[in-house]
Amino acid sequence: MELAEAKLKFIEAWGKLGSEWGINRTMAQVHALLLVTPGELTTEEIMAELSISRGNANMTLRDLISWGLVEKKHRAGERKEYFYADKDTWNIARQVAKERRKRELDPVLKVLDELTKVKGDNKDPEYKTFNKSVTDINKLAKNVDKTLETMFKAEESWFWGSILKVFK
Amino acid sequence: MELAEAKLKFIEAWGKLGSEWGINRTMAQVHALLLVTPGELTTEEIMAELSISRGNANMTLRDLISWGLVEKKHRAGERKEYFYADKDTWNIARQVAKERRKRELDPVLKVLDELTKVKGDNKDPEYKTFNKSVTDINKLAKNVDKTLETMFKAEESWFWGSILKVFK
DNA sequence: ATAAACTTTCAATAAGTTTTGAAAGTTTAA
DNA sequence: TTAAACTTTCAAAACTTATTGAAAGTTTAT
The missing domain is CATH 1.10.10.10 (Winged helix-like DNA-binding domain superfamily/Winged helix DNA-binding domain)
Structure with a gap:
């Protein structure tokens, strides 16, 4: 080619x-x-x-x-x-992740935090299901958030070294 | 509320x-x-x-x-x-990641693999820049791919446990 | 101050995507 | 087999997003 x-x-x-x-x-x-x-x-x-x-x-x-x-x-x-x-791929990835977190993940996390606070009767299946889903998603989103935070601070080699070492 | x-x-x-x-x-x-x-x-x-x-x-x-x-x-x-x-958040995340990898990441990886094979003269800045960018992005994409692969097989607690432990 | 060289804006238009709803298709019970 | 109950399809319409290009704005050199 x-x-x-x-x-x-x-x-x-x-x-x-x-x-x-x-x-x-x-x-x-x-x-x-x-x-x-x-x-x-x-x-x-x-x-x-x-x-x-x-x-x-x-x-x-x-x-x-x-x-x-x-x-x-x-x-x-x-x-x-x-x-x-900028031709540094790791910088690009970080930069894109940073912007998208700010624009999209952050606002959703704010809503989820608010929604986990909604009170109700745990005997009510409607409430129970709502609360469980929102709480679980909130936890997942927060873990993603933390991992991104680490990624922003990290050097590429250290980041992938750590991840790939754990996953072998 | x-x-x-x-x-x-x-x-x-x-x-x-x-x-x-x-x-x-x-x-x-x-x-x-x-x-x-x-x-x-x-x-x-x-x-x-x-x-x-x-x-x-x-x-x-x-x-x-x-x-x-x-x-x-x-x-x-x-x-x-x-x-x-399915109400299991971890399953949902895995399922979405799986589908998107299949539909979007896989085809791009195929193109990138092909493009890294393009031959040229390393004295030519045009070629050198092209080759470096494509090769770097290919490496990053492959690392993402490997991490996803691990995620598909993993239990949620193990996955986040491992990630968050490393990043503390 | 002027005008050439260049950048920015934005209303109009084009392109792309999603949604509708009525018609066609399918399944089930009698 | 028929017809009621339900599901699926798809062309047209609505909506959303991206793009154009000409006019307005800005900067610089003289």
Whole structure:
């Protein structure tokens, strides 16, 4: 397979995975493009490479920057802005996990905490079932939360070393 | 808070989380409804409770069954079909992880494996960057895959015990 | 101050996804 | 076999989300 073809396949696969996990397809594709690009790209280049509009490119790049995955670079004496992606996979994974926890897991944990406090009669099967499900899910979610917290602080090698050692 | 209100909040929160993670909102809501319901519900009851159409209820229930989260029950002498959800949170988490791995992670791993095999000149920055990114992501994805594999086989208490022990 | 070079915004539109509901299909009991 | 009770299907409609592109805004050099 040729390099150019391989790049396209990578961009496509990454875009598809993103969209299946609730991340805008274009955002994932722009990110993929920057990941396989040495150095930086301008908005124009990204627009051309992926055949997307100026508006779309601009908004997607802002999103990627707000997710902490991409940075703007400024070259002395030039007006254009250059974009480049952090290529460290472990940082990327951490960054994505961090953002999604903040945006999605945290609010759910708040609701679950509130719902575990709802009082009722344990003789009532309606209440009992509700309470058990909510409490169990809350516990699971909190464990996930703790593990993510550890992951944020950890070095990649230490993290996987620890996990894979335990699971052998 | 009242039980009825709490149930609605739970159904809403679960639906929202689902949609943010690429799971149809209605599917997550029906699942949530069954989770807080002792015993079984009929299609009619689910339609009424969530104000959804017969077609929607039917398709969503089939999906939930194909995900292994819900089962049909048959009561002797009755024509109606009853649906109930497995209430074991650990089973649910495993089941969801299993399905998503099969549907989404596996195909990406296949593409990544193929892309890591693309040959090129390591003096070429284009090739070098492509190869490094793809190889790194492939490694990470394989580690995730291994961890999921362990999770599928494990008991909940053992799994979290091991993870949380390591991370203390 | 001006104008060229570039970035950002956002209303309109397109694309994608979910939902409906009526019709077709199936099963069961008599 | 018939018909009532129930389930399934799927084309059309509603809804949601993503994208465009032209206009407005900003920055920089002169």
